[in-house]
Amino acid sequence: MTDTLTATALTLKDIAREAGVSLATVDRVLHNRPGVRPDTVRRVKAAIERNAFQPHVAAAELARSRARRFVFVMPAGPNPFMQQIEAYLGEMSAWLSARRLGVEVVATDVFDPSVLAAALEALSGNYDGVAVVALDHPGVRAAINDLVDAGTRVVTLVSDVPSSRRHHYVGIDNIAAGRTAGALVGRLVGQRSGKVAIVAGSQGLRDHSERIFGFNQVMATEFPGLSVLPVLEGRDEDDRSEQVLARLLGRHADIVGLYNVGAGTQGVAKALSDAGRGKQVVFVGHDVTALTRRLLLQGVMDAAISQNPGHEARAAVRVLLALARGEPILREQEKIRIDIVMRDNLP
Amino acid sequence: MTDTLTATALTLKDIAREAGVSLATVDRVLHNRPGVRPDTVRRVKAAIERNAFQPHVAAAELARSRARRFVFVMPAGPNPFMQQIEAYLGEMSAWLSARRLGVEVVATDVFDPSVLAAALEALSGNYDGVAVVALDHPGVRAAINDLVDAGTRVVTLVSDVPSSRRHHYVGIDNIAAGRTAGALVGRLVGQRSGKVAIVAGSQGLRDHSERIFGFNQVMATEFPGLSVLPVLEGRDEDDRSEQVLARLLGRHADIVGLYNVGAGTQGVAKALSDAGRGKQVVFVGHDVTALTRRLLLQGVMDAAISQNPGHEARAAVRVLLALARGEPILREQEKIRIDIVMRDNLP
DNA sequence: CTCAAAATGAGTTGCGCACCTCAAAACACC
DNA sequence: GGTGTTTTGAGGTGCGCAACTCATTTTGAG
Numbered sequence: 001m002t003d004t005l006t007a008t009a010l011t012l013k014d015i016a017r018e019a020g021v022s023l024a025t026v027d028r029v030l031h032n033r034p035g036v037r038p039d040t041v042r043r044v045k046a047a048i049e050r051n052a053f054q055p056h057v058a059a060a061e062l063a064r065s066r067a068r069r070f071v072f073v074m075p076a077g078p079n080p081f082m083q084q085i086e087a088y089l090g091e092m093s094a095w096l097s098a099r100r101l102g103v104e105v106v107a108t109d110v111f112d113p114s115v116l117a118a119a120l121e122a123l124s125g126n127y128d129g130v131a132v133v134a135l136d137h138p139g140v141r142a143a144i145n146d147l148v149d150a151g152t153r154v155v156t157l158v159s160d161v162p163s164s165r166r167h168h169y170v171g172i173d174n175i176a177a178g179r180t181a182g183a184l185v186g187r188l189v190g191q192r193s194g195k196v197a198i199v200a201g202s203q204g205l206r207d208h209s210e211r212i213f214g215f216n217q218v219m220a221t222e223f224p225g226l227s228v229l230p231v232l233e234g235r236d237e238d239d240r241s242e243q244v245l246a247r248l249l250g251r252h253a254d255i256v257g258l259y260n261v262g263a264g265t266q267g268v269a270k271a272l273s274d275a276g277r278g279k280q281v282v283f284v285g286h287d288v289t290a291l292t293r294r295l296l297l298q299g300v301m302d303a304a305i306s307q308n309p310g311h312e313a314r315a316a317v318r319v320l321l322a323l324a325r326g327e328p329i330l331r332e333q334e335k336i337r338i339d340i341v342m343r344d345n346l347p
Numbered sequence: 348m349t350d351t352l353t354a355t356a357l358t359l360k361d362i363a364r365e366a367g368v369s370l371a372t373v374d375r376v377l378h379n380r381p382g383v384r385p386d387t388v389r390r391v392k393a394a395i396e397r398n399a400f401q402p403h404v405a406a407a408e409l410a411r412s413r414a415r416r417f418v419f420v421m422p423a424g425p426n427p428f429m430q431q432i433e434a435y436l437g438e439m440s441a442w443l444s445a446r447r448l449g450v451e452v453v454a455t456d457v458f459d460p461s462v463l464a465a466a467l468e469a470l471s472g473n474y475d476g477v478a479v480v481a482l483d484h485p486g487v488r489a490a491i492n493d494l495v496d497a498g499t500r501v502v503t504l505v506s507d508v509p510s511s512r513r514h515h516y517v518g519i520d521n522i523a524a525g526r527t528a529g530a531l532v533g534r535l536v537g538q539r540s541g542k543v544a545i546v547a548g549s550q551g552l553r554d555h556s557e558r559i560f561g562f563n564q565v566m567a568t569e570f571p572g573l574s575v576l577p578v579l580e581g582r583d584e585d586d587r588s589e590q591v592l593a594r595l596l597g598r599h600a601d602i603v604g605l606y607n608v609g610a611g612t613q614g615v616a617k618a619l620s621d622a623g624r625g626k627q628v629v630f631v632g633h634d635v636t637a638l639t640r641r642l643l644l645q646g647v648m649d650a651a652i653s654q655n656p657g658h659e660a661r662a663a664v665r666v667l668l669a670l671a672r673g674e675p676i677l678r679e680q681e682k683i684r685i686d687i688v689m690r691d692n693l694p
Numbered sequence: 695c696t697c698a699a700a701a702t703g704a705g706t707t708g709c710g711c712a713c714c715t716c717a718a719a720a721c722a723c724c
Numbered sequence: 725g726g727t728g729t730t731t732t733g734a735g736g737t738g739c740g741c742a743a744c745t746c747a748t749t750t751t752g753a754g
Contacts, residue, residue: 009414009447011739011740011741012740012741013740021702021703022702022703022704023703023704023705023741024702024703024704024705024744025701025702025703027741027742027743028701028702030741030742031742031743033743035700035701035702036701036702037700037701037702037751040701040702052441052444054441054444054445055445055740055741056409056445056446056447056739056740056741057405057445057446058404058405058406058408058409058446058447058739058740058741059405059409059709059739059740059741059742060740060741060742061405061709061741062403062405062406062409062708062709062710062711062739062740062741062742063708063709063740063741063742063743064709064741064742064743065708065709065710065742067356088679091677091679092677094399094401094674094675095674095675095677097399097401098401098402098403098404098674099403099404099405100356100403100405176691176692177692179691179692180689180691180692182691183689183690183691184689187534187535187649187689188534188535190537190538191537191538214691218691302534308684310679310680311680314677314680327441327442327445328441328442330438330439330442330661332435332438332657333657333658333661335694337655337686337692337694338692339684339686339687340686340687340688340689340692341687342527342530342531342534342687343530344523344526344527344529344530344561344565345523345524345526345527345684345685345687347682347684358709358710358711359710359711360710368732368733369732369733369734370711370733370734370735371732371733371734371735372731372732372733374711374712374713375731375732377711377712378712378713380713382730382731382732383731383732384730384731384732387731387732402710402711403709403710403711405709405710405711406709406710406711406712406739407710407711407712408711408739409709409710409711409712409738409739409740409741410710410711410712410713410738410739411711411712411713411739412712412738412739412740695754696753696754697752697753697754698751698752698753698754699750699751699752699753700749700750700751700752701748701749701750701751702747702748702749702750703746703747703748703749704745704746704747704748705744705745705746705747706743706744706745706746707742707743707744707745708741708742708743709740709741709742710739711738711739712737712738712739713736713737713738714735714736714737715734715735715736716733716734716735717732717733717734717735718731718732718733718734719730719731719732719733720729720730720731720732721728721729721730721731722727722728722729722730723726723727723728723729724725724726724727
């Protein structure tokens with residue numbers, strides 16, 4: 001029993017013959033060049049459809065000679081997650097250069113909307129595609145739309161700007177991530193009742209607030225025995241996170257669960273162990289880094305919600321490339337999953 | 348601040364000039380053709396290294412004109428996981444034909460070593476690459492090695508034959524998967540103590556026995572309050588799984604956890620609910636299918652360990668392609684992760 | 695019907711490489 | 725030195741397409 005999954009090897013010449021036109025006309029239709037009667041366009045497209053014709057990407061790529069250039073706009077500063085994304089881009093360098101793709105990384109202050117918007121505007125015209133870790137702000141949205149209008153392909157990375165006309169978002173559903181964290185805390189706490197603490201970077205960040213929303217949703221509806229304390233803001237900094245959490249732990253002896261929404265994990269873990277409650281409190285956080293890996297192995301952290309940074313980097317490149325080539329995007333492939341990482345399935 | 352991650356756009360001609368030889372000689376070196384003095388080979392390779400030269404894949408692909416053919420050897424019969432893999436291959440058809448890749452699927456009885464070995468032998472010479480869901484058996488191993496020796500690229504899929512000389516394994520670490528299942532059952536059971544049941548297809552299957560091994564490992568060392576009952580064999584069939592489990596549930600009133608290692612999930616769930624213990628017993632199984640999805644949403648199943656079939660299908664194709672082209676494999680990308688799927692992170 | 699504008703055909707070039715042939719040069723051996 | 729063998733050079737062809745030019749045909753407006 002054998003199934004064959006692929007098509008014939010037609011060429012543009014075959015399509016031209018089928019449609020009863022010349023190669024030049026097929027080329028005009030294929031590239032939306034002007035000067036073709038609507039009716040002729042239809043005939044050509046019909047021939048393409050009828051034969052499920054796919055232009056040979058290798059030939060197309062070779063013929064256009066001009067190398068494609070993409071740029072990643074990333075947060076400046078020491079964010080391990082972003083550093084991992086950059087590292088994975090570096091690992092792709094052989095892959096990239098074999099395809100004559102130029103990828104650059106621009107670091108900027110993505111938390112200041114005007115700075116970010118200016119950085120984006122500055123890219124206009126120089127790149128075929130832009131991947132940006134974006135803040136959801138009107139100025140940024142406008143900058144993204146300008147790029148799109150100028151013909152640049154734009155994908156948002158990690159943090160979306162849904163109201164913009166970006167072509168694609170590469171990242172997770174943060175509400176679902178928060179829900180997952182909530183379900184884990186609730187289930188791992190088990191029969192016990194008590195209080196649950198949340199430490200976030202800032203509720204002004206879209207991804208953080210969405211995660212908190214999802215977390216609270218699950219807590220409220222499914223774990224009535226647990227009461228959620230007001231959100232602490234640690235600004236993703238270790239020291240500050242430690243302080244605010246230490247104070248809270250001092251005030252509440254019955255904290256049984258802890259959700260760390262963003263970074264600052266070092267501080268959170270320190271506050272927990274300094275209070276001598278590292279093993280009694282169920283601790284769920286985000287991202288697999290050297291630190292969270294160690295904490296998971298030690299049993300201080302119980303689970304990490306993770307989005308694979310390598311996957312995000314590669315997916316962003318692949319999506320930009322597919323968009324630039326006019327190829328379909330393999331949605332299933334480029335979708336970023338919410339990984340639950342516990343000690344035994346550490347990648 | 349800007350980093351550039353990609354190389355120049357050298358061509359073979361540049362390398363030839365650099366090495367002080369002709370294009371023909373570079374070509375001979377690049378394709379391991381005979382008739383080049385060792386010293387010359389060294390000079391050419393040095394020039395390639397020095398410039399981090401990567402042949403333009405599009406040009407190479409175009410020039411060799413001959414389309415590549417791959418074949419997937421999969422289990423016959425209605426296995427939802429395998430059907431999903433086939434479905435994802437189908438979704439790639441545009442991607443495949445744009446690259447002039449022919450992918451075929453051959454169904455065979457992979458559980459009979461001689462049938463499988465014969466099927467593999469029959470492929471020899473007809474394909475550039477083979478992906479096979481393999482049984483670990485001397486006859487199969489020999490068949491794989493024969494294919495490799497004949498120049499065919501071989502990857503094992505889902506189930507490995509580590510003793511063979513296959514080029515790559517696309518699948519998960521099943522011991523780690525079992526450990527993960529064990530940790531989940533243990534943690535989700537919580538404070539309670541009691542017995543844990545295991546239903547497997549057959550302990551003769553390598554992946555199943557490895558999962559059980561990992562599961563028991565975690566149970567023994569970390570959850571002394573839980574005692575694991577002897578493994579039930581359901582042969583991945585619904586009816587049989589239901590019967591053996593129903594009998595066990597009848598004999599032991601204190602079962603608090605259940606690990607379903609393979610398929611037959613329908614039967615397992617039925618036995619559980621018929622006994623009226625769907626919600627009290629922590630039930631962890633494998634794979635996300637329409638059925639397990641429903642069971643997770645209903646709360647009958649608590650978690651599913653999953654290996655993404657779409658990822659496996661695509662990874663197998665990409666690995667075969669990279670092997671055929673002599674490109675490096677992006678190991679991080681092709682590694683299949685052990686996904687923990689609970690209700691809130693259902694993909 | 696006339697004439698300009700629009701639509702189309704015919705053809706060329708080049709992308710970088712694989713694959714091939716044939717001749718020339720370098721080398722080894724006696 | 726001559727012989728045969730190995731190594732190297734030079735060159736050609738074609739893969740399928742993008743991008744372009746220029747001539748020719750068709751069309752529609754007046």
